[in-house]
């Protein structure tokens with residue numbers, strides 16, 4: 001028996017990257033998946049590739065009505081909702097605070113934090129009525145440490161982590177678990193969009209970027225979308241049945257601080273200063 005047999009999931013931002021890898025893995029593990037995104041071409045094609053287990057819906061997560069309609073579609077076409085993965089997101093404006101337009105800040109918060117709130121708001125009653133559920137919010141190491149992103153993105157992700165904890169304490173009482181995942185750097189199209197590159201130009205530089213990310217954390221390889229999808233699969237399924245309110249950090253150890261070899265070299269430099 002597959003790990004998500006008979007389950008129904010809604011995944012936002014499912015046309016690409018982590019969301020797409022999660023949709024593919026969830027279907028492989030027996031779930032039916034509603035794939036929500038604003039990239040209708042890629043999302044539609046991906047859902048068609050996955051067959052009858054998947055359906056694509058256009059849903060802009062900055063719009064309350066779109067999120068609600070996507071959840072309603074899961075109930076209407078697939079018979080209920082067991083898992084919501086609020087995953088859609090992207091970088092904000094990378095600039096000093098004085099140069100960030102307020103509207104840009106609002107947009108990032110709406111796409112990341114407000115969308116997670118709306119998802120929980122409408123998924124909770126559906127899951128409570130079923131007597132179980134798993135809500136997975138996509139956070140980031142940028143949500144609890146500085147230096148990994150722009151200001152707006154970081155504070156929106158910090159909000160997602162605390163929203164997760166708050167909601168977990170309420171909904172846990174109804175056997176609805178709420179957790180989040182904090183990836184470090186993952187090789188996805190997010191960097192293509194942030195850099196304003198074409199897909200083609202980005203594809204050419206992908207091997208170099210992947211190699212570059214190898215040195216970002218103690219584990220000596222880059223993080224791939226499948227690494228995060230497998231964490232989401234675990235949170236969606238019964239194996240994590242007693243995990244609630246957690247921030248599952250999937251970053252190869254990056255957010256713990258310096259890797260051992262960096263530490264050794266720092267200590268060596270201190271030794272040189274002291275002893276010559």
Ligand SMILES: NC(=O)c1ccc[n+]([C@@H]2O[C@H](COP(=O)([O-])OP(=O)(O)OC[C@H]3O[C@@H](n4cnc5c(N)ncnc54)[C@H](O)[C@@H]3O)[C@@H](O)[C@H]2O)c1
Nearest residue numbers: 013015016017018038060061088089140185186188189190
């Ligand atoms: N890639 C990383 O290094 C990384 C690290 C930490 C956290 N994350 C988080 O993981 C999540 C997925 O990112 P990714 O790296 O897979 O990015 P991605 O760009 O590959 O995929 C994001 C998807 O979200 C969709 N999307 C964007 N805005 C949307 C909206 N308003 N409504 C609906 N869909 C929308 C895009 O069309 C795209 O399909 C994001 O929340 C991101 O912040 C990514």
